Amino acid sequence: MTEIIYKLSYIITGIIWLSISLLSLVVYFLFPPDIYYWDKVCDKCTTRTAKYRYVIRFIFGNFKPNFLIDKTTVTVEVCDSNRSLIVLQIPPKQLENSIQKGENSSLRVCRFLLYRKEPLADIKNVTVNHNGEGTINVTIIEIQELSSPEANIAYVGSAITNMAKAKDFNAHSHPAATREQRPLEAELSPSQTLTALEYIILFFVSINQILLQTVFLIPCKTGLCKDYSDGFFAALFSGLTACSCAALGLIIMCLFYRCCIKRTLYNKKAKGCCVYCRYLFLTLCIVVGIALGGGAAYLTSDKHYFAKQDSNSKDSDHEIFWLISVGLGIAVYFLFWVPILSIVAYLFSFFSDPLDQTVTPKDTQAEAPAGPAPSNDGQDYYAQLTKGDQKVKSISQYKGPQASKGPSKTRIAAKPVSKKLGKTKSTESIGENYYKQLMGKEAKVKSVSQYPGVKK
Structure with missing residues (x-):
């Protein structure tokens, strides 16, 4: 014992x-770990021998009914200034498993990981093509290394059709040298927990x-x-x-x-x-x-x-x-x-990562450089009118807010009111009367701002 x-x-x-x-x-x-469930593509290496890891985001929108997503393979060729770096094949299964880009977005994102022994350096453009019928609207292609906060962005923004390889380089080639900050997915970024x-x-x-x-x-x-x-x-x-x-x-x-x-x-x-x-x-x-x-x-x-x-x-x-x-x-x-x-x-929030203070880019559907903002003179005119700082009597004479030349309060430039402008007794607006006479080929003025109204 x-x-x-x-x-x-x-x-x-x-x-x-x-x-x-x-x-x-x-x-x-x-x-x-969550990264295990990501689709992975190894370029002449394995997941253990690879030295560089990239996340590829293929963002696309609606496609024609004759585009069979379950039978079509999309090809993305990444090139530098002189040669092709890699040709990526996105099979139908990955396209079908794509996720929605945002709650209120109609775009979808197909994501996968790329493993390489050599880096994708000096990316200049990408060429997109597919082997099916119909068209698919490709919006953006992003290529981001897991250790970098920036990604190479290719703004495609066009419908991609099946085209012969000899022709698709010019027709479906898009610049990809733009580098912008992109937030890395939580399961791919380093965690403190x-x-x-x-x-x-x-x-x-x-x-x-x-x-x-x-x-x-x-x-x-x-x-x-x-x-x-x-x-x-x-x-x-x-x-x-x-x-x-x-x-x-x-x-x-x-x-x-x-x-x-x-x-x-x-x-x-x-x-x-x-x-x-x-x-x-x-x-x-x-x-x-x-x-x-x-x-x-x-x-x-x-x-x-x-x-x-x-x-x-x-x-x-x-x-x-x-x-x-x-x-x-x-x-x-x-x-x-x-x-x-x-x-x-x-x-004490020990089981969660600290809040990330970095500013993430705005998630828009177009994801393209924004153009000039559309003019909205009607609202500006109304705002100035309610402030009592408006000297013109109609919106047709309103020139919009003027730039201030000094610290004084911004004022609206007033245009002298023409004495030839008459008042109409019609209950209809000036624009409606002008439109009727214009259709009857009776108007001699070229714009509604010059229209004097119906003669007595």
């Missing part, structure tokens, strides 16, 4: 390690910390435990103290990992060294956890270790005290400390 007790610490430690390993595998395979797998690794360290601390907190002749003569209270004291220290250690590890390591990745969107620091920290946590749990199993099974500890209680072996302490410690840890810490972390 004694030999079994000595080996029991290894069995308990092995069961805990196996349970955490199985949980990690379940999270890794059954709950992959911890993933489920990272939490499991930190929990692994905390649980093994409980295994080791309960060994050293077994009652002895000196210290806080000198008056404990009953085995249950000795184990209770040991378990509560160990789980409290483990909870404090979990807080320190989570804060350090989020505020120091992941914050660097989130703010600088860095690669290379910072990514290696993240993997190094997680690997170090696994090694430390194994060392703590293995040390606890070895010390508990050592026949001579507890013989040196002179305890007031001789009712049970110290190994039994250790097993009870570990059970109580882990139970209190997950039933009390983890819920309390989760609530506090939620109140």
Whole structure:
């Protein structure tokens, strides 16, 4: 029986390690990150060997009824000044799975990831074509590297038809050298929050910390435990103290990992060294956890270790005290400390990224440079009239607001009222009478502003 007790610490430690390993595998395979669900295209590489990753956004609008989206493949050729960089094929399945660009937008976005060993440098234009019938209205094509806040923008804004390759370069070629800021999708951008797998690794360290601390907190002749003569209270004291220290250690590890390591990745969107620091920290946590749990199993099974500890209680072996302490410690840890810490972390927004203060571009359907704003003299005239700052008597003489030449109040330039303008007794407006006489070929004036009204 004694030999079994000595080996029991290894069995308990092995069961805990196996349970955490199985949980990690379940999270890794059954709950992959959001980027896993993106369509991926690898150009002469794999997702692991690629050095550059791009998100391609193919934005299109309505298409003719004879355009069979479920049977048509769209081709996008990316070129620099002299040669073709890559030819992208957008199959029918990706077009059908496109998402709506906005709540009130009629445009749709087909997105996928491109993996390359070499960068897409000096992009000048893109050529769009398809192999089906009918036309598809392509609005914009965006090419953005995941580590860059800017994207190459090609404003297409035309209906694309199936055209022979010899002709489509001129007809369907569009400039793509414009670079503008584009917000990266949340699942693609670096995140400061911890993933489920990272939490499991930190929990692994905390649980093994409980295994080791309960060994050293077994009652002895000196210290806080000198008056404990009953085995249950000795184990209770040991378990509560160990789980409290483990909870404090979990807080320190989570804060350090989020505020120091992941914050660097989130703010600088860095690669290379910072990514290696993240993997190094997680690997170090696994090694430390194994060392703590293995040390606890070895010390508990050592026949001579507890013989040196002179305890007031001789009712049970110290190994039994250790097993009870570990059970109580882990139970209190997950039933009390983890819920309390989760609530506090939620109140401090620990599970979400900080608000992004960067200004995102306006999401418009045209997404093209805006032209001059349309004139609205009627509203300007009415606004000036209500202010009492209008000297002309009709909107036909209104010239619009004039630019101010100094700090004085802006005034509206008044045009002298022509004495030839007469008043009409008709209840109809001047514009309506002018239109009737114009249709009857009786009007000699060239604009409504010169029309004197119906003669008496």
